[in-house]
Amino acid sequence: MIESYELLRRVYAVEDRAWRAQLERLAELLGVEPLLDVPVRKLSLGQRMRCELAAALLHAPRLLFLDEPSIGLDVVAKEAIRAFLARENAERGTTILLTTHDLPDVERLCPRMILIDQGRVVYDGAVEAIRRRLGSERVLRVDFEGPAPRELPDGVVEEERGPERLVLRFERDRIPSARLVEWLSERCPIADLSLEEPPIERIVAEIYRRGLPPGDG
Numbered sequence: 001m002i003e004s005y006e007l008l009r010r011v012y013a014v015e016d017r018a019w020r021a022q023l024e025r026l027a028e029l030l031g032v033e034p035l036l037d038v039p040v041r042k043l044s045l046g047q048r049m050r051c052e053l054a055a056a057l058l059h060a061p062r063l064l065f066l067d068e069p070s071i072g073l074d075v076v077a078k079e080a081i082r083a084f085l086a087r088e089n090a091e092r093g094t095t096i097l098l099t100t101h102d103l104p105d106v107e108r109l110c111p112r113m114i115l116i117d118q119g120r121v122v123y124d125g126a127v128e129a130i131r132r133r134l135g136s137e138r139v140l141r142v143d144f145e146g147p148a149p150r151e152l153p154d155g156v157v158e159e160e161r162g163p164e165r166l167v168l169r170f171e172r173d174r175i176p177s178a179r180l181v182e183w184l185s186e187r188c189p190i191a192d193l194s195l196e197e198p199p200i201e202r203i204v205a206e207i208y209r210r211g212l213p214p215g216d217g
Contacts, residue, residue, distance in 0.1 A: 001032070001035055001036050001037070001038065001039075001040065001043075001051050001055075002036045002037060004040070004055060005023060005036075005054070005055060005058060008055055008058050008059065009058065009059075012058070012059035014058065014059050018060075019058065022057070022058055022059075022060055023054070023058060026053075026054040026057055026058070027054065029084055029087070030050045030051075030053060030054050030080075030084060031050065031080075032047070032050050032051050032054055035047055035050075035051060045072050045073065046073050046074070046077040049069060049070075049073060049077070049081065050080075050081070053069070053081070053084065053085075057088070057094075060092075061094070062093075062094065062095060063094075063095045063097065064088075064094050064095065064096045064097070065097050065099075066085075066096060066097070066098050066099070066100075067099050067100075068099065068100050068101070068102070069081055069085070069098070069100070069105070070082065070100070070102050070105055071100075071101075071102065078102075078104075078105075082104075082105060082108045082109060085109055086108065086109055089109070096109065098110060103199075103200045103201045103204060104200070106127060106200065107127065107200045110127055111126060111127060111128070112124075112125065112126060112127065113125070113126075113127045113130070115204065115207060115208075117208055122207060122208075122211065122212065123207060123212060127200070130203060130207075131197070131200070131203060134203050134206060134207070135197055135198045135203050136171050136172050136173045137169065137170070137171055137172075137198050138169070138170055138171075138172050138177060138195060138196065138197060138198075139159065139167065139168070139169050139195070139196040140166075140167070140168045140169075140170065140177065140180060140181070140193065140194075140195055140196075141165075141166075141167050141168075141193060141194045141195075141196070142165065142166045142167075142168070142181075142184060142190055142192075142193045143164060143165050143190070143191045143192040143193070144164045144165070144166075144184075144188045144189065144190060144191060145164070145188065145189040145190070145191045146164065146188050146189065147163060147164060147188065148161060148162065148163065148164055148165060148166045148188065149166075149184060149187040149188055152168065153175060153180065153183055155170055155171060155174040155175055156168050156169070156170045156175065156180065157169040157170065164191075166184075168180070177195055181193065
């Protein structure tokens with residue numbers, strides 16, 4: 001790998017001292033120091049992706065284009081790549097344009113999202129805005145200190161039931177989470193609970209299937 005990095009230094013005409021400082025920083029952050037003398041053909045996919053990221057940043061670009069940077073990686077490797085990119089953006093101010101089918105990459109890294117369907121832009125805006133608009137469904141998992149309530153408020157769907165446990169699906173626009181939790185706790189003390197938002201994949205799939213409701217775009 002080191003020969004490739006040296007070639008890139010010459011291609012981008014990076015001063016030697018600046019190149020070495022950047023290489024040391026990236027090698028430490030991405031954990032590729034032990035790989036610098038390893039031929040590319042002997043690297044695993046995860047190792048190669050980390051080395052390629054270092055190569056793309058050696059000349060300290062202000063704008064970085066990445067195509068499927070986490071494709072084929074295991075969970076640990078994906079999170080390492082995402083954490084590095086988030087840090088690079090926050091600390092160095094590097095603008096990252098990411099093309100990916102791995103939507104957790106978008107959710108973790110991108111404040112803005114552009115969706116393209118058959119060459120046509122169907123959404124261009126904030127990730128959080130589209131989640132607020134189309135991601136109103138919630139799943140509430142509740143463990144009680146006694147028997148779970150038998151009756152439920154209108155608009156709440158029972159997904160799973162145990163003697164002291166309920167898994168409920170509801171629309172936050174119809175019943176706020178706090179109100180539902182209060183309603184349940186009045187009927188039986190709550191031992192533990194968790195509230196889940198819909199995954200970004202489901203929201204995006206809904207846009208591709210049905211399009212955006214009026215007012216979005």
